[in-house]
Amino acid sequence: MIDDLFRSPQTRRMIFKLGDNALVLQNFLAEKQTQAMIKDIINIINIVPFRYMFTPSGHQMSVAMTSCGDFGWITDNKGYRYTRVDPLTNTSWPKIPSSFYRLACQAAEHVGFINFKPNACLINEYTETSKMSLHQDKDEKNLNAPIVSFSLGLPALFLWGGLNKSDKVVKVRLQHGDVVVWGGVDRLRFHSIASIASGSHSELGRKRINLTFRQVQRSF
Numbered sequence: 001m002i003d004d005l006f007r008s009p010q011t012r013r014m015i016f017k018l019g020d021n022a023l024v025l026q027n028f029l030a031e032k033q034t035q036a037m038i039k040d041i042i043n044i045i046n047i048v049p050f051r052y053m054f055t056p057s058g059h060q061m062s063v064a065m066t067s068c069g070d071f072g073w074i075t076d077n078k079g080y081r082y083t084r085v086d087p088l089t090n091t092s093w094p095k096i097p098s099s100f101y102r103l104a105c106q107a108a109e110h111v112g113f114i115n116f117k118p119n120a121c122l123i124n125e126y127t128e129t130s131k132m133s134l135h136q137d138k139d140e141k142n143l144n145a146p147i148v149s150f151s152l153g154l155p156a157l158f159l160w161g162g163l164n165k166s167d168k169v170v171k172v173r174l175q176h177g178d179v180v181v182w183g184g185v186d187r188l189r190f191h192s193i194a195s196i197a198s199g200s201h202s203e204l205g206r207k208r209i210n211l212t213f214r215q216v217q218r219s220f
C-alpha cells in the first residue's frame with residue numbers, strides 16, 4: 001500500500017457542502033463497515049458478475065458494472081434503463097444487503113431526506129484507466145429521492161457540475177469511506193469521474209468500487 005494515497009483510520013469525519021441539497025460526507029463509512037461491504041459485494045458479483053456494457057451509441061464503457069436491488073441499471077443498443085432481471089444471467093438482481101441499506105438511509109438523513117427507500121444499487125468497478133463522462137442521473141422515475149454514493153478503494157477525481165452540461169465544475173477527491181448525497185434542487189446536477197489514482201488499496205488492490213443507491217420507483 002502506498003500510504004500517502006489514503007487517510008489514516010483516525011481521520012475525522014468532515015462534511016463539505018456541494019449545493020443546497022448536496023453534501024460530501026468524508027469518512028462516513030468506518031473500516032469495519034467497508035470490510036463487511038466488500039464481502040457482500042463479492043457475494044453479489046458471484047451471482048451477477050461485473051460486465052462492460054455498451055452505450056446506446058455503441059461505445060463500450062470503461063467502467064464495469066452490475067447491480068443489486070429490485071431494479072438493476074443496464075445500457076445497450078436499446079438505451080439506458082432499469083430492469084428487474086439481469087439480462088446476462090437471467091436471474092433477479094440480488095437483494096440490497098441490509099448493512100448497505102441502513103447506511104445509505106443514514107447518509108440521506110444527513111441531507112434531510114428522511115424517507116429514502118432505495119430499491120436499486122448500482123455497483124461500479126473502476127481500474128486506473130476507467131472514466132465516467134459528464135452525465136445526469138435521470139433514468140429514475142422518482143426524482144424526489146436523492147442519490148447516495150459510496151466510494152471504496154482507490155481515490156477518484158469526481159467533477160461536480162451544474163444543471164447545464166457547460167456549467168463549470170468543481171473537483172472533489174473521493175476516497176475510501178467517503179459518501180456523496182445529492183437530491184432536491186441538486187438532484188440533476190451533472191457529474192463525472194475524471195480519473196482514478198494509481199496505486200494499490202489495502203483491501204481492493206488497484207481498483208475503486210462505487211455504489212450508488214437510487215429510488216427508481218415504488219417497489220411493490
Ligand code: SIN
Nearest residue numbers: 124149191193210212
Ligand atoms: C455515477 O455517477 O454513477 C458514479 C459516480 C462515482 O463513481 O463516484
Ligand code: FE2
Nearest residue numbers: 135136137191
Ligand atoms: Fe451518475
